[in-house]
Amino acid sequence: MSSKPSSLLVRGYEVVIGFETHAQLSTRSKIFSGASTAFGAEPNTQACAVDLALPGSLPVMNRGAVERAIQFGVAVNATIAPMSIFARKNYFYPDLPKGYQISQYEIPVVQGGVIEFYVEGVKHRINLTRAHLEEDAGKSLHEDFHGMSGIDLNRAGTPLLEIVSEPEMRSSKEAVEYARALHTLVVWLGLCDGNMQEGSFRCDANVSVRRPGQPFGTRREIKNLNSFRFLQQAIDFEVNWQIDQIEDGYAIQQATVLFDPDTGETRMMRTKEDAHDYRYFPDPDLPPLVIGADWVERVKAALPELPRAMAERFQADDGLPAYDATMMTASRAVAAYYEAARSACQQPKLVANWVMGEISKRLNAEGSEIDAAPVRPETLAALIRRIQDGTISNNAAKQVFEALWTAEGTDVDAIIEAKGLKQMNDSGALEKIIDEVMAANTKSVEDYRAGKEKAFGALVGQIMKASKGKANPAQVNELLKQKLG
Numbered sequence: 001m002s003s004k005p006s007s008l009l010v011r012g013y014e015v016v017i018g019f020e021t022h023a024q025l026s027t028r029s030k031i032f033s034g035a036s037t038a039f040g041a042e043p044n045t046q047a048c049a050v051d052l053a054l055p056g057s058l059p060v061m062n063r064g065a066v067e068r069a070i071q072f073g074v075a076v077n078a079t080i081a082p083m084s085i086f087a088r089k090n091y092f093y094p095d096l097p098k099g100y101q102i103s104q105y106e107i108p109v110v111q112g113g114v115i116e117f118y119v120e121g122v123k124h125r126i127n128l129t130r131a132h133l134e135e136d137a138g139k140s141l142h143e144d145f146h147g148m149s150g151i152d153l154n155r156a157g158t159p160l161l162e163i164v165s166e167p168e169m170r171s172s173k174e175a176v177e178y179a180r181a182l183h184t185l186v187v188w189l190g191l192c193d194g195n196m197q198e199g200s201f202r203c204d205a206n207v208s209v210r211r212p213g214q215p216f217g218t219r220r221e222i223k224n225l226n227s228f229r230f231l232q233q234a235i236d237f238e239v240n241w242q243i244d245q246i247e248d249g250y251a252i253q254q255a256t257v258l259f260d261p262d263t264g265e266t267r268m269m270r271t272k273e274d275a276h277d278y279r280y281f282p283d284p285d286l287p288p289l290v291i292g293a294d295w296v297e298r299v300k301a302a303l304p305e306l307p308r309a310m311a312e313r314f315q316a317d318d319g320l321p322a323y324d325a326t327m328m329t330a331s332r333a334v335a336a337y338y339e340a341a342r343s344a345c346q347q348p349k350l351v352a353n354w355v356m357g358e359i360s361k362r363l364n365a366e367g368s369e370i371d372a373a374p375v376r377p378e379t380l381a382a383l384i385r386r387i388q389d390g391t392i393s394n395n396a397a398k399q400v401f402e403a404l405w406t407a408e409g410t411d412v413d414a415i416i417e418a419k420g421l422k423q424m425n426d427s428g429a430l431e432k433i434i435d436e437v438m439a440a441n442t443k444s445v446e447d448y449r450a451g452k453e454k455a456f457g458a459l460v461g462q463i464m465k466a467s468k469g470k471a472n473p474a475q476v477n478e479l480l481k482q483k484l485g
Helices: 063-075 172-188 228-247 293-302 307-318 322-327 332-345 348-366 377-388 394-405 412-419 427-440 442-449 454-466 473-484
Strands: 013-024 087-090 100-103 114-119 122-135 139-141 150-152 159-165 201-210 220-225 255-260 265-271
Touching: 013 172, 013 228, 063 122, 063 159, 063 172, 063 293, 100 122, 114 172, 114 322, 122 172, 159 172, 172 201, 172 228, 172 307, 201 228, 220 228, 220 265, 228 255, 228 265, 307 322, 307 332, 307 348, 322 348, 332 348, 332 377, 348 377, 348 394, 377 394, 377 412, 394 412, 427 442, 427 454, 427 473, 442 454, 442 473, 454 473
Parallel strands: 220 255
Antiparallel strands: 013 159, 013 201, 087 100, 114 122, 122 159, 139 150, 201 220, 255 265
16 A cells, blocks of 8 residues: 555656545535526526625525535545634636635635545555535636627536645556546545536646655646546646756746647646635634534444445455456446346456446447446346356357347347357267367377477367357367377
């Protein structure tokens, strides 16, 4: 396990990455008002008096948002503050009606915590600084307005949990795996729907470089990365850009930058503010948020088994490799599918292989989730049993799977029978074919007996061809070796 930064260097520089992630909480109403949080409504149809900052309107705390923050804190082994404070973060922007954002600064609701994940089979451990509740701003729209901009305040007041990591990541690959693990956790718990395209899960990466052993360099924040692929591309470009600047004798200026997927480059949006620029002060309209120990205990008791704990159980009980176990806990739906299939056939590794292989390939091609897979776990288990008992070969199994996926049939045995895919397991019939192949390929027989191992594969190939692919490969290998002495 590694909680310390790795020594991976890029062009002689150490990369330093920290994350600020905004997870939109899955409440039906906003954090300080009763307005809906549903996505996709017509502009400005889900903004009430509180969201619009109309005179006399006062914020009221959403209990569901607090409950979700507690759930996250308990899941990452953080400290839940018994009393936390809401503050006003002051800045002026067209989509911020109040002229300030209600957030938390000095005393956040979640303090500390850890996210664990694997990178190429090695366990990594990244410490969290904090997670705090805050409201989202509105959105500026710049298209279809005849050269003007519009403001949509539907998002104003949407509840966010901002999760801040320590700057402990040392590569773009590590950063992506951290983001994936965090995404898996918040979706697993039902705190957030995780939809990156709709902005429900937004990653901001703080990136800097330094020579090994030197103080931290000046960081630049890459904002609103909405896919894991773009996240890695943006960090890789930014790292090399910063190194180029330093090598050319320029100083890095603290800034907020955006990533352009079309060019694969980052570009500066504005110089980066420091905390004092926002003139934080406690919000006089909101009392301190008090969370009793009994509330925390109730949340803890109701938590489901967490993905990391479940993955470790799959390793210990099912003998899965760390990577496979992590993949089988990519979501609660994947975990449920795996457990159902594994229980039905008692072949954990084979189930994991099929889920990571044929099933994932087809789901990705169709843009579907495993819930929509036409091959149900019990059917996959039946297919695996027929491979294990020698009824069909692995190649034949893929033909059966194709028929199952395309709804050509739903019964494994019926498909095997209809397509004539049953393996030849009759040793007498196999011996006859082997004898005929050996008689017709005397040179290959002589070559093998002279020590040329490749000749054995050639003979097996001829036997499989003669049996029209129906011979049991394991049985063929065993019988042929006996006959070759």
